[in-house]
Amino acid sequence: xxxxxxHEKAAxxxxxxxxxxxxxxxxxFMLCANFIAEETNALVKLPDASAxxxxxxxxxxxxxxxxxxxxxxxxxxxxxxxxxxNAGTRKVACSNASILGDELSTQIKLDxxxxxxxxxxxxxxxxxxxxxxxxxxxxxxHDYKKINEIxxxxxxxxxTDIQLRAIQKK
Amino acid sequence: xxxxxxQQTPATEPxxxxxxxxxxxxxxxxFFILTFRPVPTEGxxxxxxxxxxxxxxxxxxxxxxxxxxxxxxxxxxxxxIPSDITLLKxxxxxxxxxxxxxxxxxxxxxxxxxALAKIVKDQKAAKRPVPTLDMQFGDEVRYQFVIKMLDDAxxxxxxxxxxxxxxxxxxxxxxxx
Numbered sequence: 001x002x003x004x005x006x007h008e009k010a011a012x013x014x015x016x017x018x019x020x021x022x023x024x025x026x027x028x029f030m031l032c033a034n035f036i037a038e039e040t041n042a043l044v045k046l047p048d049a050s051a052x053x054x055x056x057x058x059x060x061x062x063x064x065x066x067x068x069x070x071x072x073x074x075x076x077x078x079x080x081x082x083x084x085x086n087a088g089t090r091k092v093a094c095s096n097a098s099i100l101g102d103e104l105s106t107q108i109k110l111d112x113x114x115x116x117x118x119x120x121x122x123x124x125x126x127x128x129x130x131x132x133x134x135x136x137x138x139x140x141x142h143d144y145k146k147i148n149e150i151x152x153x154x155x156x157x158x159x160t161d162i163q164l165r166a167i168q169k170k
Numbered sequence: 171x172x173x174x175x176x177q178q179t180p181a182t183e184p185x186x187x188x189x190x191x192x193x194x195x196x197x198x199x200x201f202f203i204l205t206f207r208p209v210p211t212e213g214x215x216x217x218x219x220x221x222x223x224x225x226x227x228x229x230x231x232x233x234x235x236x237x238x239x240x241x242x243x244x245x246x247x248x249x250x251i252p253s254d255i256t257l258l259k260x261x262x263x264x265x266x267x268x269x270x271x272x273x274x275x276x277x278x279x280x281x282x283x284x285a286l287a288k289i290v291k292d293q294k295a296a297k298r299p300v301p302t303l304d305m306q307f308g309d310e311v312r313y314q315f316v317i318k319m320l321d322d323a324x325x326x327x328x329x330x331x332x333x334x335x336x337x338x339x340x341x342x343x344x345x346x347x
Contacts, residue, residue, distance in 0.1 A: 145310070
């Protein structure tokens with residue numbers, strides 16, 4: 001006769017579904033994470049604009065110009081005003097708009113060299129396309145004079161299409 | 171026939187050790203949670219600046235297309251805020267002026283927006299092309315208000331807007347006689 005065995009066993013939580021849920025969460029955060037972020041300087045407080053269009057798929061060649069306003073960062077340390085030029089791997093801190101203008105002139109020459117390599121590029125260049133996209137992220141607290149210097153520097157270098165970044169106001 | 175006492179199936183021994191896998195997953199998740207940083211949605215205002223040697227953007231003049239009117243807005247600030255705004259249609263002498271009031275700091279800008287919206291509405295009703303707008307800002311106008319005014323002009327319906335400093339707008343080259 002078989003006796004009933006004493007089946008005392010500590011209940012084990014079923015870990016497999018828990019693992020599945022955790023992996024779902026990890027997938028979510030991985031998809032939201034953006035490792036190759038655009039050169040966005042967190043110190044720049046952008047102005048609001050309701051006519052601000054959503055960003056198009058970023059084209060290959062972009063030039064970011066970040067202009068911060070002197071103030072304290074989140075730790076309370078005073079930060080000076082900075083004007084940075086960032087084109088892919090080239091990142092230059094400019095002390096004034098004319099240095100920025102020089103960097104932009106160098107950049108447009110690089111754009112031209114790149115465009116002239118192919119026939120399609122040559123026709124595009126002649127039509128006014130093929131230039132890097134210049135994006136200006138300037139703090140809202142600045143005087144317009146400073147912004148105008150930067151726009152004039154860009155125009156002087158040959159860039160006529162400039163994007164001003166703003167927070168989309170609903 | 172009697173049944174044998176059925177043997178309880180023994181609990182499955184974990185061939186695959188899930189507990190350490192779960193620990194590693196928690197580690198990964200903690201990393202992504204700590205590096206997750208939601209940013210406010212950035213938008214863009216695209217400007218097309220005229221190249222050097224040209225004046226503010228003007229529409230190409232065909233034989234059939236009517237030349238659009240050109241308006242000039244001049245913005246003078248007090249303490250960074252636009253306080254005196256004038257709106258002048260080309261070839262007219264008397265500008266319309268909007269002023270800030272002590273009660274409302276944005277009154278000048280709001281009045282300008284209303285005037286611009288009316289201009290575009292009237293032009294569209296008369297089936298005329300949308301006018302061009304040259305905005306001249308004083309040196310000390312805060313960038314925040316420059317963007318606000320460019321934004322207002324776009325929302326009002328203007329398409330060709332060019333921002334400049336007061337007095338620095340290059341006059342378009344006179345057409346050859």
